[in-house]
Amino acid sequence: MVTINYAQREIHCKIVYYGPGLCGKTTNLKFIYDKTSPKVKGRMISLATEAERTLFFDFLPLSLGEIKGFRTRFHLYTVPGQVFYAASRKLILKNVDGVVFVADSQVQRMEANQESLDDLKRNLREENLDIDSIPMVIQYNKRDLPNAAPTAEMSSLLNPWRRPEFLATATTGYGVFDTLKEISKLVLQNIRKGAR
Amino acid sequence: MTATLVLYDDEFRRITQVCDRLVREANARIVYVIDKNGQLLASGGDADRVDSTSLASLVAGEMAATGGLARLIGENDFSVLFHEGVKENLHISLVGGRVILVVLFDKRSSLGLVRLRVKKCAEELVQIIDVLLQRSQMPGATAQFAEITDDDIDNLFPE
Ligand SMILES: Nc1nc2c(ncn2[C@@H]2O[C@H](COP(=O)(O)OP(=O)(O)OP(=O)(O)O)[C@@H](O)[C@H]2O)c(=O)[nH]1
Ligand SMILES: [Mg+2]
Numbered sequence: 512m513v514t515i516n517y518a519q520r521e522i523h524c525k526i527v528y529y530g531p532g533l534c535g536k537t538t539n540l541k542f543i544y545d546k547t548s549p550k551v552k553g554r555m556i557s558l559a560t561e562a563e564r565t566l567f568f569d570f571l572p573l574s575l576g577e578i579k580g581f582r583t584r585f586h587l588y589t590v591p592g593q594v595f596y597a598a599s600r601k602l603i604l605k606n607v608d609g610v611v612f613v614a615d616s617q618v619q620r621m622e623a624n625q626e627s628l629d630d631l632k633r634n635l636r637e638e639n640l641d642i643d644s645i646p647m648v649i650q651y652n653k654r655d656l657p658n659a660a661p662t663a664e665m666s667s668l669l670n671p672w673r674r675p676e677f678l679a680t681a682t683t684g685y686g687v688f689d690t691l692k693e694i695s696k697l698v699l700q701n702i703r704k705g706a707r
Numbered sequence: 708m709t710a711t712l713v714l715y716d717d718e719f720r721r722i723t724q725v726c727d728r729l730v731r732e733a734n735a736r737i738v739y740v741i742d743k744n745g746q747l748l749a750s751g752g753d754a755d756r757v758d759s760t761s762l763a764s765l766v767a768g769e770m771a772a773t774g775g776l777a778r779l780i781g782e783n784d785f786s787v788l789f790h791e792g793v794k795e796n797l798h799i800s801l802v803g804g805r806v807i808l809v810v811l812f813d814k815r816s817s818l819g820l821v822r823l824r825v826k827k828c829a830e831e832l833v834q835i836i837d838v839l840l841q842r843s844q845m846p847g848a849t850a851q852f853a854e855i856t857d858d859d860i861d862n863l864f865p866e
Contacts, residue, residue: 512711513711513712514713514744514746515711516746516748517713517714517716518716518719518720519719522852553760553761556761556765575863576863578852578860578863579851579852583863586745586764602771606743695860696860699860702855705711706849706851706852706853706855
């Protein structure tokens, strides 16, 4: 849910990185954190297991420039991708304004990608949000791996809506900021569309 | 667009007043009012001492998890959480099902006093939040964002 704060002249949006376990959601946030200046970012919080799997969520607040005199603040969250954390994923998704679906390009993870996308659809529907209309971009991550599936194949499987899609290697940062910029734009455009 | 919450100066001032008063009456160190979504709405007391953005998102996450637990066992919600530390304590409560009131206090106060004062302030907060929610729905609340241009958006991402 977008919050417009006239008192502080700020506008807040929530962006959630979704996708199957180990697809690279946390790595996306870490790269963004590492590469943004301290002026722009707040502290990054990771609630993770000892093995560095996300347990509840990662959180990274970003403060971008101003729009119409309002400072734009984006709160980035990741969900825990492991299947059995379903209940937590649902909680993190509440009141989301934009979704980045991170898919794992490795051929043997296609089924996991598909399952995670179905899980996303279901959870959005329960929140009365529609995957057909919510701002969303798709990221095909781990392009550096030799067993990466062809993009066209992934696209027809995971992106029937023809949403903006990006190739990425989150460990090196390739595609990470392009993804972030696009989802931020879509969220702001959506605010414009809903303005009344 | 999904629902938008709009916080105007009036309500911001009124919520801040409630926070300040609660700090005084409960002998607390800091009071925060946080949207269930994890956005800080207002605070009172020595709020700058703590990273309030982090605190707000963690508290909201905790409240969400607690709500999930409650529903799992057939409760509607657990409305109060209490964390006892060596020096400082946190009293966290869900107000009007919509916002979270966080009170940080030390040995100059007590759980009993905090609980009592929170109850009183909560009623007032509910009223303010109701107004805030109504105003958020009114036409014109987000009108100026109809004027956002593509350039405005591009300018957020220099390079
Ligand atoms: N080769 C390669 N490895 C990657 C890439 N992105 C992430 N990884 C690695 O994949 C592993 C899992 O990455 P995470 O970012 O923790 O995955 P996650 O999606 O947050 O996983 P969960 O928290 O379990 O949902 C780590 O060892 C990363 O270094 C990539 O683009 N290429
Ligand atoms: Mg993770």
